[in-house]
Amino acid sequence: MRNVTLKGILAHKLRLALTCLAIVIGVTFVSGTYVLTDTLHNTFYALVGTIFHKIDFQVRGAAQFPTTDAANAVRNPVPEALVDEIRRVPGVEAADGVADGYAQFVSRTGKPIATGAEPTIGESFDPDSRTSELHIVQGRPPTGLHDVVMDAGTAKSHHFSVGEQVGVILTGATQTFTITGIAQFGTADNLAGVTFAAFTLPEAQQAFDEVSELDHINVVTVPGANRAAVQQAIARELPHGVEVVTGQTVLDEQTSSINQDLSFFSTALLVFAFISLFVGGFTIFNTFSITVGQRTRELALLRVVGASRRQVFRSVLAEAAIVGAASSLVGTGLGVLAAIGLEALMSALGYTLPAGPIVFEPRTVIVAFAVGIGVTVISAVGPARRAVRTAPVAAITDRQDARDVSSRRRLISGAAVGLVGVVALAAGLALPKVGLVGLGAACIFTGTAILAPAVARPLSSVIGRPLARLGGVPGRLGRENSMRSPRRTA
Amino acid sequence: MTTLNQSPAEATAAQASPAAQAVGLRKTYGTGGAEVTALAGVDVAFARGHFTAVMGPSGSGKSTLMHCMAGLDRPTAGQAFIAGLDIGGLDDSALTKLRRDRVGFVFQSFNLVPTLTARENITLPVDLAGKKVDSDWFDYLVGQLGIAGRLSHRPNEMSGGQQQRVACARALVNRPELIFADEPTGNLDSNASAELLGFLRRSVQELGQSIVMVTHDPGGAAFSDRVVFLADGQVVGELYQPTPTSVLDQMSRLGAQSDPELGA
Numbered sequence: 001m002r003n004v005t006l007k008g009i010l011a012h013k014l015r016l017a018l019t020c021l022a023i024v025i026g027v028t029f030v031s032g033t034y035v036l037t038d039t040l041h042n043t044f045y046a047l048v049g050t051i052f053h054k055i056d057f058q059v060r061g062a063a064q065f066p067t068t069d070a071a072n073a074v075r076n077p078v079p080e081a082l083v084d085e086i087r088r089v090p091g092v093e094a095a096d097g098v099a100d101g102y103a104q105f106v107s108r109t110g111k112p113i114a115t116g117a118e119p120t121i122g123e124s125f126d127p128d129s130r131t132s133e134l135h136i137v138q139g140r141p142p143t144g145l146h147d148v149v150m151d152a153g154t155a156k157s158h159h160f161s162v163g164e165q166v167g168v169i170l171t172g173a174t175q176t177f178t179i180t181g182i183a184q185f186g187t188a189d190n191l192a193g194v195t196f197a198a199f200t201l202p203e204a205q206q207a208f209d210e211v212s213e214l215d216h217i218n219v220v221t222v223p224g225a226n227r228a229a230v231q232q233a234i235a236r237e238l239p240h241g242v243e244v245v246t247g248q249t250v251l252d253e254q255t256s257s258i259n260q261d262l263s264f265f266s267t268a269l270l271v272f273a274f275i276s277l278f279v280g281g282f283t284i285f286n287t288f289s290i291t292v293g294q295r296t297r298e299l300a301l302l303r304v305v306g307a308s309r310r311q312v313f314r315s316v317l318a319e320a321a322i323v324g325a326a327s328s329l330v331g332t333g334l335g336v337l338a339a340i341g342l343e344a345l346m347s348a349l350g351y352t353l354p355a356g357p358i359v360f361e362p363r364t365v366i367v368a369f370a371v372g373i374g375v376t377v378i379s380a381v382g383p384a385r386r387a388v389r390t391a392p393v394a395a396i397t398d399r400q401d402a403r404d405v406s407s408r409r410r411l412i413s414g415a416a417v418g419l420v421g422v423v424a425l426a427a428g429l430a431l432p433k434v435g436l437v438g439l440g441a442a443c444i445f446t447g448t449a450i451l452a453p454a455v456a457r458p459l460s461s462v463i464g465r466p467l468a469r470l471g472g473v474p475g476r477l478g479r480e481n482s483m484r485s486p487r488r489t490a
Numbered sequence: 491m492t493t494l495n496q497s498p499a500e501a502t503a504a505q506a507s508p509a510a511q512a513v514g515l516r517k518t519y520g521t522g523g524a525e526v527t528a529l530a531g532v533d534v535a536f537a538r539g540h541f542t543a544v545m546g547p548s549g550s551g552k553s554t555l556m557h558c559m560a561g562l563d564r565p566t567a568g569q570a571f572i573a574g575l576d577i578g579g580l581d582d583s584a585l586t587k588l589r590r591d592r593v594g595f596v597f598q599s600f601n602l603v604p605t606l607t608a609r610e611n612i613t614l615p616v617d618l619a620g621k622k623v624d625s626d627w628f629d630y631l632v633g634q635l636g637i638a639g640r641l642s643h644r645p646n647e648m649s650g651g652q653q654q655r656v657a658c659a660r661a662l663v664n665r666p667e668l669i670f671a672d673e674p675t676g677n678l679d680s681n682a683s684a685e686l687l688g689f690l691r692r693s694v695q696e697l698g699q700s701i702v703m704v705t706h707d708p709g710g711a712a713f714s715d716r717v718v719f720l721a722d723g724q725v726v727g728e729l730y731q732p733t734p735t736s737v738l739d740q741m742s743r744l745g746a747q748s749d750p751e752l753g754a
Contacts, residue, residue: 003617007605301601304562305660306590306618308583392589393562 005315019287020327022280027331027372028338029273031364035339037266038359048254050186051133055247057231060216062243071257076241077213086217089233091225094130097217098123101208103197106167106174107158115193122197124204125149131218134198138162139181142200148177149198153190155182168197170207271438277371278442281379288383299387300394309388316384317377324376328369418447507574508535509668509700510559515568517554528554530723541694541701543711546720552704553672560593560670561585573667590615594661594669598676600653602645609641612659631659635689651682671703675710687713708737719744
């Protein structure tokens with residue numbers, strides 16, 4: 001029986017390829033989504049890690065409002081005088097304050113520079129390499145009024161170099177600065193498209209309206225210090241509304257913020273995957289229904305020479321499983337390529353990403369194959385059950401046991417599923433909720449599929465009537481044909 | 491469910507019983523006014539080790555009789571026995587095993603699996619049973635049928651005669667109690683027909699095989715030991731040691747009395 005199945009598949013390579021297509025696309029979306037988001041997550045995590053790995057603690061204002069996104073919370077300012085007090089805490093090696101806000105470079109043609117909707121950040125330059133996340137790769141730190149350090153990404157993409165003048169939009173009018181240096185974050189030219197302008201602390205405080213105030217103080221402890229004790233000691237120095245958190249906390253907050261962004265992204269991609277797999281399942285169902293119909297004689301013959309119902313059933317499902325596995329294999333590979341392509345595309349659009357390896361988790365393969373094979377096999381269960389009902393005598397006669405679901409049952413169930421779909425779609429669009437929209441679309445699709453044969457008979461009778469009058473015999477034959485076997489329209 | 495495993499007593503009974511037997515076999519299609527009677531109560535026995543031909547005009551029910559007796563179709567009433575076993579009491583899986591292990595089929599349109607080679611087609615019933623092919627028997631069969639050189643060919647690479655001989659080998663590979671052949675020469679030229687019928691004749695004589703063959707060819711029927719004539723779903727006559735002429739005679743006699751009287 002295995003032989004029959006395998007040879008049957010190989011004998012219809014084109015049909016196989018076409019059947020696979022939708023499943024391949026679906027699996028491509030699944031695996032591509034996972035590979036891309038895993039890779040992005042990994043590189044962002046590494047990036048955030050390189051930025052914050054030096055810092056043991058961060059002193060910052062408490063969040064003004066409760067929030068789930070701690071990384072982007074609106075926080076109270078920290079008094080600048082606190083820096084000296086923290087430096088005096090035993091166990092603290094370095095403490096440096098940072099003021100940050102909005103600053104946007106202006107290109108040579110006078111246009112504000114931004115990558116998509118990514119933030120444009122201005123910050124005070126921290127010259128202390130023990131706490132600073134930035135390091136100058138060219139030129140020198142800002143020292144005076146109207147000095148600025150530019151991120152290497154912007155410098156490269158807009159061809160700025162040290163010593164040149166550049167306009168910067170701060171709160172208010174555009175001001176002209178001299179580029180004294182170009183800086184990188186760790187090894188990255190910029191933070192995934194975020195532009196970055198660094199000024200002297202007084203200039204930043206002026207620009208961001210935070211005179212004598214800071215946004216946070218980065219703290220590094222002496223090697224071997226008892227960090228918990230140091231954190232407690234720092235906490236004792238802090239006024240109300242200011243908190244001290246570990247560098248790990250900041251890192252976790254940043255990571256979870258990135259994950260929230262990525263999860264929206266991956267949800268959107270997975271919705272595409274779902275739609276594609278649904279279409280794929282539908283295609284499989286149709287193809288297998290047709291081939292089971294075409295192979296009635298062959299299946300009946302197998303029954304005649306002694307294939308049990310179970311053997312026939314398994315043969316159809318095995319064919320589906322092989323189709324599913326082949327599609328999953330191709331789809332997984334294509335997904336990796338798609339992820340690499342998308343990443344390259346993002347880089348080309350200016351979302352400069354730090355170099356990182358493509359992340360290919362075992363989970364990606366498992367989910368891709370489970371989904372690909374699962375959808376295919378489940379879609380083939382219906383046709384397989386019909387194959388099992390093939391009467392052995394059909395091998396010799398043309399008589400077939402017509403056991404179609406009755407048209408009335410079809411109408412009722414199709415309409416019901418369709419109606420659920422319309423309601424879910426409307427609710428999903430109104431709320432709006434992506435999941436509901438997907439469910440709605442799926443239900444409408446299924447409902448239509450169930451309804452099609454039931455509606456086809458009266459419809460083809462109506463459409464066929466003028467045709468029969470006009471077209472004579474062929475038209476009439478066609479009409480009778482599609483009335484007799486309405487599933488053909490499906 | 492009736493099992494296929496027989497007690498010694500049953501086995502002895504089976505030895506004594508005919509290869510196949512129909513008792514009051516009826517088959518109707520459709521209901522009410524559209525009811526069509528294909529078999530109107532057939533009583534017939536096919537002897538063990540005999541080559542029996544079933545003849546009759548189109549619509550006489552000869553194919554239906556074969557389908558019902560071979561477990562391919564369920565009769566409306568009556569009983570069908572294969573080697574003493576009432577197949578009406580078998581469920582689908584027992585019927586499947588019966589067809590696989592104890593009955594062989596040869597059809598008019600060869601009915602080989604197009605994607606399999608001749609060898610794979612022949613061993614299909616054995617493979618489906620998950621058993622090992624008896625290679626001596628296999629070699630004997632393909633040698634006798636003259637298809638040893640064709641075993642790696644697909645059906646579409648073979649002539650009709652070769653395909654039908656492959657089908658014969660497949661029917662015989664499990665050493666069945668009985669072979670049902672439905673118009674086996676219907677698609678063959680006269681040479682290939684004679685060869686095939688000669689082989690069937692030899693398998694009865696030399697191997698003691700039991701064969702039931704539906705045919706409408708008097709020349710083909712003359713290869714058998716006995717011809718059973720069917721008309722309008724009933725047995726209307728029989729003929730032992732037939733010749734083409736005696737079969738034709740009988741047919742014309744039946745044809746003369748048929749339509750007006752029995753057709754009602």
